[in-house]
Each structure stands twice: as structure tokens, then as C-alpha cells.
Amino acid sequence: MKKFDCIIVGAGLSGLACARTLVEQAKSVLILESTDSPGGRVGxxxxxxFQIDRGFQVYLDSYPEGKKFLDYPSLNFGAFEPGALVAHRGRLLPISDPWRRPYAAIRSVLSGVVGVPDGLRVAYLRNQVMAGVxxxxxxxxxISNDQEKxxxxxxxxxxxxxxxxxxxxEPFxxxxxxxxxxxxxxQVFEFTFAMFSLGSACLPAGGMAAIPRQMVQKLPSGCLETLAPVTKVVNESVGGWEVAIADGRRLCAGSVVISAAAVENTPLLPAGILTTWTPPAWKSTRLVAFESDKKPSCDKTLVVxxxxxxxxxxxxxxxxSAVAEGYxxxxxxxxxxxxxxxxxxxDELLPVAIRKQARAWFGAEVEQWNHVTTVSVPHALPVxxxxxxxxxxxxxxxxxxxFLCGDHLTTSSINGALAAGRLAAEEVLRSA
Ligand SMILES: Cc1cc2nc3c(=O)[nH]c(=O)nc-3n(C[C@H](O)[C@H](O)[C@H](O)COP(=O)(O)OP(=O)(O)OC[C@H]3O[C@@H](n4cnc5c(N)ncnc54)[C@H](O)[C@@H]3O)c2cc1C
Known part of the structure; x- marks a missing residue:
């Protein structure tokens, strides 16, 4: 029976980053994924x-781990305008980034949307977090200390x-x-604020799934098996681990890396391992997609x-579709x-409730927004x-x-998942 250097359970971004790091060190790797496609929560x-992402997500092009793993030009990113339009009492108020859109930001202050003291505090926060990163x-x-706020x-x-x-x-x-x-x-807020300040919020052409797709393309062929749910990971007597797949096959590896999202509910691991861990609660979300002939006036700006x-x-x-091609x-x-x-x-009440609320912001054109689909994501981000x-x-x-990988170990973002995968691979290499 072939023995892999490493089997990775789960082809989320952390599993893919782990595989890439190991392959670059000439290790033989197999990723086993239970669903029919790689990417996990990015799909x-x-x-x-229409291209419907599995929940609204953006990629921040300042992510340090993303710069290591992704080839930006071929993802053909489109960027959101910096800042946001804030819906408040039926109006859309612009809040701009004064460094990238100085005139728009001055307008935000002059129109009273942002008071001068809060504007100065944003400036100070921005400088501090960018320097901190x-x-x-x-x-x-x-985790800095017990005193995290x-x-x-x-x-x-x-x-x-x-x-x-x-x-x-609150809304942003x-x-x-x-x-x-x-x-x-x-800490998570400050890092995220720095990432928004240092770069742009982007979407790749054709949808967020382009990100994991590119990660897979950069792996040797045959590295990934989809529709291969792992049911058990057991210690092998000859040194290494045996991985059981739902179809009855058993595969061997010197090391096994498991995505944390995979060990939450299923007793995959031998008794005595991970007995004391309480998985974090999940935050959920829903995405409702509409199509329209007329482009909403917000264009490339996020409305919160x-x-x-x-x-x-x-x-x-x-x-x-205004931000990136192919949506x-x-x-x-x-x-x-x-x-x-x-x-x-x-869910059934959402399209009507959305049109009713958005009518005050965009006018009667919202009646021409046709519902495409609604996506529920019960397990979106760990608390x-x-x-x-x-x-x-x-x-x-x-x-x-x-070993374990996954955003549960770092922070729940694309950057956090890529980092968790890289760190797990480095631990595998150290222990080999
Ligand atoms: C709605 C939503 C919005 C988000 N917004 C953003 C954002 O704007 N910006 C940002 O940076 N991040 C965002 N995130 C977070 C980011 O997508 C995640 O942190 C990241 O994708 C997690 O990757 P992962 O590899 O850790 O886990 P997952 O993607 O959950 O991967 C785990 C994989 O393991 C597989 N698996 C599970 N059990 C088994 C088994 N027994 N056998 C084989 N395979 C198994 C699963 O099918 C899955 O593919 C968002 C996430 C969601 C859902």
C-alpha cells in the first residue's frame, strides 16, 4: 500500500495552503475532501x-498570507471603492477614506456625517494599526494576553x-x-482595520471560488480527492497514521493534518485526543441575490x-457585477x-422586506429587482x-x-485559514 508523507483532511483554504507548503518541500501529499469541490466555506x-458566492465575502489584497499563496494578476481582482455608503434614516451617507478619497472625505466631514473629533480618532487609529501590523x-x-478587549x-x-x-x-x-x-x-478588529487601510476589498473575476480553484491548479495533479469523507483516523502500528474513507478504503501516511472544522461533530480521532476541547459557537448569515437591468447608484461602493x-x-x-468581471x-x-x-x-419574506427597505435609498427601481436565489450559511464564522x-x-x-489546521486556530478569515495551513505544514516538516 502506498504511504503518503502527509494526508490532509479537508480542502478548505487551510488544507490547500498546508498542501502547497508541503509540496514545495517535495513531500507526497493527498487531500481528502468530503464534498464535491475544494474551497470549503469559500465557494x-x-x-x-449568475455567480452566487456562498455568503457575501471579500478578499483583502493586503492580506500577508494571500500575497504568499495567490497569483493576483490571474485572479483578475476588481476592487470596491474605499469607504462605504451608510444607510441612515432612509438616506445614503458617504463615509470615505481620507487618504485615498480626500475630497470625498472632506465632504463627509463638512456634511456633518463624521464629526471632526471622530475623524481625527479614525486617523489616529489608522496610523496606529498600520504601524502595529x-x-x-x-x-x-x-493571543496577546488575558486582557484582550x-x-x-x-x-x-x-x-x-x-x-x-x-x-x-456597528454596520461596517x-x-x-x-x-x-x-x-x-x-486584536481581530485592529488587524482587519489595518488590512482595509493598507489595501482594497476585492472580488476575483467570476466569484470567490476562483481563489481555491487557483490554489488547486498550483498543486500536482492527483493531489486532491473530492467526495471522499474521512470517517476515522487511527494510529498505525508501524509508525504513522491510517485514514479510513467512507467508501471503505484505508490509506496510510507518515503525518495527518485535519481541518478543525472536520473534527467538530464527528468522532474522527482516537479516544483520548481532543477530549477537552469545546468547539466555538458559529455565527450564521444569509445572502439574497437579485438581478436587475439598471445598475444601482451605489456602483462599486458597499452600502451598510x-x-x-x-x-x-x-x-x-x-x-x-460592478466590482469584478463575470458575476x-x-x-x-x-x-x-x-x-x-x-x-x-x-427566507420567503426576505425579497419583499429588502425591496421595502431599499426603496428609500434607491427609489422605485427596486421593484424591478428580480430575486435570483437565497443562500443560508449556518456555519459561517467561529465566534x-x-x-x-x-x-x-x-x-x-x-x-x-x-496535526490540526483551520481558521479555528488563528482567526476566521481567508488570511487566518491560509496562515493556519502554512503553520501546520511547517510543524509537519519540523517533526519529520
Ligand atoms: C459567509 C462567510 C463570509 C465570510 N467573509 C469573509 C471575508 O469577507 N473575508 C475573509 O477573509 N474571510 C471571510 N470568511 C471566512 C473564511 O471564508 C474562512 O475563514 C475560511 O474559508 C476557512 O477555511 P478553513 O480551511 O479553515 O475551513 P473550511 O473552509 O470550513 O474547510 C474545511 C473543509 O473540510 C472539509 N471536511 C469536513 N469534514 C470532513 C471530513 N470528515 N472528511 C473530509 N473533508 C472534510 C469541509 O467540507 C471543508 O471543505 C467568511 C466566511 C463565510 C462562510
Whole structure:
């Protein structure tokens, strides 16, 4: 029986980054993926000729791990405009990045959307977090100490007014973290704020699935088996590990790396391993896609809603077909709406509720938005409060030759998943 240097369970971005790092060191690798395609939580489905991402996601082109693994030119990224349009009391208010759109930012201040003190605090925060990332002081992969704050506590301690927190930080970062209470740890917030400041929020041509697809293309052929759910990982007597697949096959490897998302619910591992770990709770989201003949006036700018939940379910709204190529059918526009987690209505009620709320922002044209599909993502991001970060895996090494990867170990983002995969591979290489 062929023995691989390493078998990786799960072809999410962390598993793919792990494989790439090992292959570059001439190791023989097999990735086993339970579904029919690689990418895990980063996926795109074609519905009526439109590319529908599995939940609204963006790639930040400043991600340091992405720069290591991805070939940017061939992903043909399109970028969102910096800043956002904030929906407030039925109007869309622009909040711009003063460094990249100085005149627009001055307008935001002059029109009273951003007060001068809050504008100065944003400037100070921006400089501090960019310097922190450059010097390595802000790194959400390491947990700084027991005193980690929540994002909201951090913003309050920096003196931001409650009006500005409600107007900008809650809807913008609530959409990024999929929670508006801003309980996500401040290290994660500061790193993410730095990434938005250092680069652009992008979409690859044709949908987010282009990212894992490119990762697979850069692996030797035959490295990935899809529709191969792993059911058991057992210690082999001759040194190494045996991996059982649902179809009855058993494969051997010197090392096994398991995506953390794969060990949550299934007893994959031998007794005695991972008995004390409590998986974090998951944050969920829904995406509703519409098509229209007319491009919404927001064009390449993200719209975030600071309106109360009684006004409607919209968390944020974007036009991916205006940002990147290949999202919509010829002559059509594609509109994504992310739904707030505190809106409790059923899926069927969403298109009507969205049109009702967005009518105040875009006018009667919203009646011509045709519903394409609704996507539910119950397991989108693991909770990342200071407490849950302290309870996460302290090491990616479970036993000799047995390792974990995945965003549960670092931070729940594309950057975090790629980092977790690379770090697991480096641990495999060290222990070989
Ligand atoms: C809706 C949404 C919005 C997001 N927004 C952003 C964003 O804007 N920017 C950003 O940077 N990040 C964002 N993220 C986060 C980012 O997508 C994830 O952090 C990252 O994709 C996680 O990758 P992973 O490899 O750790 O896990 P996963 O992608 O979950 O991969 C785990 C893989 O293991 C497979 N698997 C599980 N069990 C088994 C088994 N028994 N055998 C074989 N295979 C198995 C699964 O099928 C899956 O493919 C978002 C995520 C979601 C869902």
C-alpha cells in the first residue's frame, strides 16, 4: 500500500495552503475532501447564469498570507471603492477614506456625517494599526494576553462617540464579523482595520471560488480527492497514521493534518485526543441575490445599514457585477444583500422586506429587482470573542504525526485559514 508523507483532511483554504507548503518541500501529499469541490466555506454556485458566492465575502489584497499563496494578476481582482455608503434614516451617507478619497472625505466631514473629533480618532487609529501590523505588534494569530478587549470596549476606550460607533463601526464591522454587538476581540478588529487601510476589498473575476480553484491548479495533479469523507483516523502500528474513507478504503501516511472544522461533530480521532476541547459557537448569515437591468447608484461602493431592525433586514448591499468581471449575465446586474442575524423572518419574506427597505435609498427601481436565489450559511464564522479565543486550540500538534489546521486556530478569515495551513505544514516538516 502506498504511504503518503502527509494526508490532509479537508480542502478548505487551510488544507490547500498546508498542501502547497508541503509540496514545495517535495513531500507526497493527498487531500481528502468530503464534498464535491475544494474551497470549503469559500465557494460559488452558478444560478441562472449568475455567480452566487456562498455568503457575501471579500478578499483583502493586503492580506500577508494571500500575497504568499495567490497569483493576483490571474485572479483578475476588481476592487470596491474605499469607504462605504451608510444607510441612515432612509438616506445614503458617504463615509470615505481620507487618504485615498480626500475630497470625498472632506465632504463627509463638512456634511456633518463624521464629526471632526471622530475623524481625527479614525486617523489616529489608522496610523496606529498600520504601524502595529508592520512591526508585528498587531497579529491576531497570537493571543496577546488575558486582557484582550472586545472591539466595542476598544472603540469606547479610544473615545469614539456612541453616535459614530452606531453609524459606522456597528454596520461596517458588524457585517465583517457577522455580529453587531462588536464582541469580537479587538486584536481581530485592529488587524482587519489595518488590512482595509493598507489595501482594497476585492472580488476575483467570476466569484470567490476562483481563489481555491487557483490554489488547486498550483498543486500536482492527483493531489486532491473530492467526495471522499474521512470517517476515522487511527494510529498505525508501524509508525504513522491510517485514514479510513467512507467508501471503505484505508490509506496510510507518515503525518495527518485535519481541518478543525472536520473534527467538530464527528468522532474522527482516537479516544483520548481532543477530549477537552469545546468547539466555538458559529455565527450564521444569509445572502439574497437579485438581478436587475439598471445598475444601482451605489456602483462599486458597499452600502451598510445603520437603520434599526424594524426598518428591515439589510445588513449590507453590494453590486458584485460592478466590482469584478463575470458575476452577471451579459447586460444584467447582480445585487447581493447580506441579512442581519437579528432579523428573524423566514427566507420567503426576505425579497419583499429588502425591496421595502431599499426603496428609500434607491427609489422605485427596486421593484424591478428580480430575486435570483437565497443562500443560508449556518456555519459561517467561529465566534471570536476574547473568551472564545482563550479557549481555542493552544497548539496545532495533537499527537506525534497528527496535526490540526483551520481558521479555528488563528482567526476566521481567508488570511487566518491560509496562515493556519502554512503553520501546520511547517510543524509537519519540523517533526519529520
Ligand atoms: C459567509 C462567510 C463570509 C465570510 N467573509 C469573509 C471575508 O469577507 N473575508 C475573509 O477573509 N474571510 C471571510 N470568511 C471566512 C473564511 O471564508 C474562512 O475563514 C475560511 O474559508 C476557512 O477555511 P478553513 O480551511 O479553515 O475551513 P473550511 O473552509 O470550513 O474547510 C474545511 C473543509 O473540510 C472539509 N471536511 C469536513 N469534514 C470532513 C471530513 N470528515 N472528511 C473530509 N473533508 C472534510 C469541509 O467540507 C471543508 O471543505 C467568511 C466566511 C463565510 C462562510
Amino acid at each position: 460559488t454556485d452558478t444560478v441562472n447564469g 508592520r512591526t508585528g505588534k498587531i497579529d491576531p494569530i497570537s 472586545t472591539t466595542r470596549e476598544e472603540l469606547v476606550s479610544r473615545g469614539f462617540s456612541s453616535e459614530f460607533i452606531q453609524l459606522f463601526f 464591522f458588524g457585517g465583517v464579523f457577522l455580529e453587531r454587538d462588536l464582541t469580537t476581540a479587538s 445599514s445603520s437603520e434599526p431592525i424594524e426598518k428591515g433586514p439589510i445588513d449590507n448591499l453590494s453590486t458584485p 452577471a449575465r451579459e447586460g444584467k446586474n447582480l445585487i447581493y444583500v447580506s441579512i442581519r442575524d437579528d432579523w428573524e423572518g423566514e 471570536e470573542t476574547p473568551t472564545s479565543r482563550r479557549q481555542r486550540f493552544q497548539s496545532n500538534r495533537l499527537a506525534p504525526g497528527l
